[in-house]
Amino acid sequence: MEDESWQKLVEELCEGKPRALARLISRVESRTPGWQQAMKALYPRTGKARIIGITGSPGAGKSSLVSRLAAGFVERGRRVGVIAVDPSSPFSGGALLGDRLRMRELATTPDVYIRSMATRGSLGGLAQGTRDVSRVLDAAGYDLVLIETVGVGQDEIEIVKAADVVALVCVPGQGDSVQALKAGVMEIADLFVVNKADREGADQVVADIRGMLALAGDDRGDLERVFSTNALTGQGLDALTDALSVRVEGLPLAPDRAGERVRDELLTLVERGIARRLRARLVGDGRLEAAVEQIRTRQSDPYTLAESLLADLASLEAESHD
Amino acid sequence: MEDESWQKLVEELCEGKPRALARLISRVESRTPGWQQAMKALYPRTGKARIIGITGSPGAGKSSLVSRLAAGFVERGRRVGVIAVDPSSPFSGGALLGDRLRMRELATTPDVYIRSMATRGSLGGLAQGTRDVSRVLDAAGYDLVLIETVGVGQDEIEIVKAADVVALVCVPGQGDSVQALKAGVMEIADLFVVNKADREGADQVVADIRGMLALAGDDRGDLERVFSTNALTGQGLDALTDALSVRVEGLPLAPDRAGERVRDELLTLVERGIARRLRARLVGDGRLEAAVEQIRTRQSDPYTLAESLLADLASLEAESHD
Numbered sequence: 001m002e003d004e005s006w007q008k009l010v011e012e013l014c015e016g017k018p019r020a021l022a023r024l025i026s027r028v029e030s031r032t033p034g035w036q037q038a039m040k041a042l043y044p045r046t047g048k049a050r051i052i053g054i055t056g057s058p059g060a061g062k063s064s065l066v067s068r069l070a071a072g073f074v075e076r077g078r079r080v081g082v083i084a085v086d087p088s089s090p091f092s093g094g095a096l097l098g099d100r101l102r103m104r105e106l107a108t109t110p111d112v113y114i115r116s117m118a119t120r121g122s123l124g125g126l127a128q129g130t131r132d133v134s135r136v137l138d139a140a141g142y143d144l145v146l147i148e149t150v151g152v153g154q155d156e157i158e159i160v161k162a163a164d165v166v167a168l169v170c171v172p173g174q175g176d177s178v179q180a181l182k183a184g185v186m187e188i189a190d191l192f193v194v195n196k197a198d199r200e201g202a203d204q205v206v207a208d209i210r211g212m213l214a215l216a217g218d219d220r221g222d223l224e225r226v227f228s229t230n231a232l233t234g235q236g237l238d239a240l241t242d243a244l245s246v247r248v249e250g251l252p253l254a255p256d257r258a259g260e261r262v263r264d265e266l267l268t269l270v271e272r273g274i275a276r277r278l279r280a281r282l283v284g285d286g287r288l289e290a291a292v293e294q295i296r297t298r299q300s301d302p303y304t305l306a307e308s309l310l311a312d313l314a315s316l317e318a319e320s321h322d
Numbered sequence: 323m324e325d326e327s328w329q330k331l332v333e334e335l336c337e338g339k340p341r342a343l344a345r346l347i348s349r350v351e352s353r354t355p356g357w358q359q360a361m362k363a364l365y366p367r368t369g370k371a372r373i374i375g376i377t378g379s380p381g382a383g384k385s386s387l388v389s390r391l392a393a394g395f396v397e398r399g400r401r402v403g404v405i406a407v408d409p410s411s412p413f414s415g416g417a418l419l420g421d422r423l424r425m426r427e428l429a430t431t432p433d434v435y436i437r438s439m440a441t442r443g444s445l446g447g448l449a450q451g452t453r454d455v456s457r458v459l460d461a462a463g464y465d466l467v468l469i470e471t472v473g474v475g476q477d478e479i480e481i482v483k484a485a486d487v488v489a490l491v492c493v494p495g496q497g498d499s500v501q502a503l504k505a506g507v508m509e510i511a512d513l514f515v516v517n518k519a520d521r522e523g524a525d526q527v528v529a530d531i532r533g534m535l536a537l538a539g540d541d542r543g544d545l546e547r548v549f550s551t552n553a554l555t556g557q558g559l560d561a562l563t564d565a566l567s568v569r570v571e572g573l574p575l576a577p578d579r580a581g582e583r584v585r586d587e588l589l590t591l592v593e594r595g596i597a598r599r600l601r602a603r604l605v606g607d608g609r610l611e612a613a614v615e616q617i618r619t620r621q622s623d624p625y626t627l628a629e630s631l632l633a634d635l636a637s638l639e640a641e642s643h644d
Contacts, residue, residue, distance in 0.1 A: 036625045036626075036628075039625040040623055040625045040626055043623035043624075044623075047620070057379055058379065173495060259614055259618060262617045263610065263614050266610065266613055266614065266617070266624055266627060266628055266631070267597075267600075267601060267604075269624055269628035270600065270604075270631045270632055271593070271596075271597045271600065273628060273629075273632045274593070274596055274597070274600065274632065275593040275596075275597075278589075278593065278596065279589060279593075282589070282592075288589070291588055292581055292584045292585050292588065295584045295588070296580060296581060298366075298369070301361070301362055301365035302587050302588050302591055303361040303362045303591065304358075304362055305588060306588055306591035306592045306595060307595075309588070309592045310592055310595045310596065
């Protein structure tokens with residue numbers, strides 16, 4: 001596998017071979033040496049796909065909703081990539097058998113590609129990994145990428161910030177919708193979806209959200225922002241799919257926000273690159289273990305040793321690639 | 323404020339002045355220049371406090387539980403620090419008035435110190451910030467630190483991994499308990515708390531957790547691991563507080579796990595130090611903005627420019643302090 005050249009994979013990707021897509025994503029995600037070259041080669045083919053973030057607590061029914069949305073977008077003539085960064089997602093193998101079967105059915109449509117992301121110890125960082133995988137899908141001709149993620153946690157909020165449109169999924173009876181809204185997810189959500197709308201209290205959650213939006217004086221145009229759905233029966237899904245379509249077709253990203261995103265990405269790439277290099281160096285020459293021992297025996301403290309390791313930075317001359 | 327010397331603050335902290343505690347935490351958290359010197363000075367006074375992580379979804383009642391636990395530990399003769407890294411926590415100002423009043427009452431006990439952590443854009447990283455603040459509390463004589471955090475998200479899991487004992491809070495009717503358990507939080511939880519035990523289905527959740535533990539062949543000695551509580555009435559709180567006391571008094575950390583923690587912390591400190599330095603440099607000399615512009619106009623891509631910025635690393639000679 002390793003001897004298969006990056007260039008060949010990129011060529012095959014552009015010819016639409018699914019095998020190349022899967023391999024490229026795996027290699028880029030695991031930072032296999034040469035991954036930057038592949039991303040550079042792909043980059044000119046990107047910039048067409050729009051990204052929709054679907055976020056909410058575990059148990060809100062995000063995965064079922066994502067399946068329905070993907071099917072709906074395919075019906076509307078789109079090719080859809082799905083990235084699940086939610087560890088409890090059935091796409092990541094975290095859920096019940098029934099859910100998994102539904103997903104598998106969806107995955108056999110040639111216009112849908114489903115991928116779960118490793119959420120632990122992601123080498124390039126979770127948000128950057130999601131950006132990279134979205135770009136590979138973009139280059140492969142998927143013009144819509146749905147990212148499913150849990151709605152709390154700093155990394156997760158970063159992922160969501162990189163989406164063009166964000167939908168927050170709430171459910172009645174979880175008691176957490178208002179808390180989640182207060183916790184700042186509200187600011188980044190464009191649409192609010194009250195799923196499991198057949199449950200008692202669904203109307204109240206819709207009313208609460210509308211109330212909070214009104215209270216916040218939040219007025220993003222005349223478009224409807226709160227939707228009731230039942231991902232199991234499909235109720236309300238057409239309206240939601242249409243609303244998302246309108247939004248992604250809509251205005252281009254504000255220049256300021258685009259600049260901020262680029263800045264974040266660039267700093268992340270540089271920082272992660274340095275961190276990888278540094279880690280290899282410190283582990284390789286035994287300096288890390290020596291420092292760990294000094295701390296464990298309380299001969300020194302982490303702050304002093306981190307400073308002295310930082311001072312060795314000068315010896316970290318640039319290497320051509322890492 | 324800035325002209326107040328670090329040394330004086332550290333001295334005052336050791337004399338038990340609460341004002342010094344609050345200031346030191348704020349400065350360390352915001353990485354005010356000199357923060358490392360303060361941490362070095364404090365370090366020899368640390369190592370006594372034990373850390374308990376309380377984790378679970380928003381709406382699980384973690385904050386009420388933490389209040390009750392803190393009060394219970396104080397009754398048992400301990401001094402308790404509380405760190406809330408949950409953005410929906412009332413400690414962070416995210417909750418309802420009733421909760422906040424309860425917290426304020428607790429905060430007037432001299433043996434309890436409550437602090438919320440900024441969860442966004444934490445300069446040193448959320449997990450490292452929590453470690454640092456725990457150490458300041460430790461040096462100030464708090465022998466138990468309760469950390470309240472949401473149970474999902476990569477940063478949050480890192481925080482929890484740094485605790486000596488971890489309790490996962492579930493509630494009936496959220497439908498997510500099983501999903502959360504499957505999502506890998508189970509592996510890091512020592513105790514399971516089914517809160518809001520008056521709700522329908524509470525017994526079932528307890529049975530489900532016991533079933534999963536049995537299924538996983540998970541046998542951590544003879545101690546009871548699943549508890550039912552009602553944080554509002556106080557039901558079950560004594561048993562939980564006792565169980566946590568037994569655990570924190572218990573065996574010292576396994577040497578391997580201790581080594582891994584030290585290694586993680588050291589790498590985090592070095593990497594964040596480099597990142598801060600790099601960011602200041604790239605922003606300061608305009609290289610970052612120039613690169614952003616090249617990407618936005620699609621003259622280049624983030625991967626190429628990140629590499630060329632990395633190549634400039636050689637010019638980053640060590641600075642005495644940053």
